[in-house]
Amino acid sequence: MIIGKIGKDEKRVKFELEIFCNQCGKKVPGGLQASEKYYGTEKFKKELEEFKQNYLCGVCRDKKRTKS
Numbered sequence: 001m002i003i004g005k006i007g008k009d010e011k012r013v014k015f016e017l018e019i020f021c022n023q024c025g026k027k028v029p030g031g032l033q034a035s036e037k038y039y040g041t042e043k044f045k046k047e048l049e050e051f052k053q054n055y056l057c058g059v060c061r062d063k064k065r066t067k068s
């Protein structure tokens with residue numbers, strides 16, 4: 001999963017994060033990536049927070065999709 005945008009030739013920072021599904025609370029091991037420039041910036045932190053708040057695991061995402 002990528003936070004923010006990564007240009008084709010930009011260096012990437014890979015990091016691990018514990019993410020919880022907002023629907024069922026399941027812990028999902030998160031291997032995330034961001035561009036080196038973006039990583040650690042205020043914008044990055046904000047986007048990461050939003051990402052965590054909206055995250056759904058694969059199962060819940062499927063459920064959501066079939067419902068609508």
Ligand SMILES: [Zn+2]
Nearest residue numbers: 021024057060
């Ligand atoms: Zn879930």
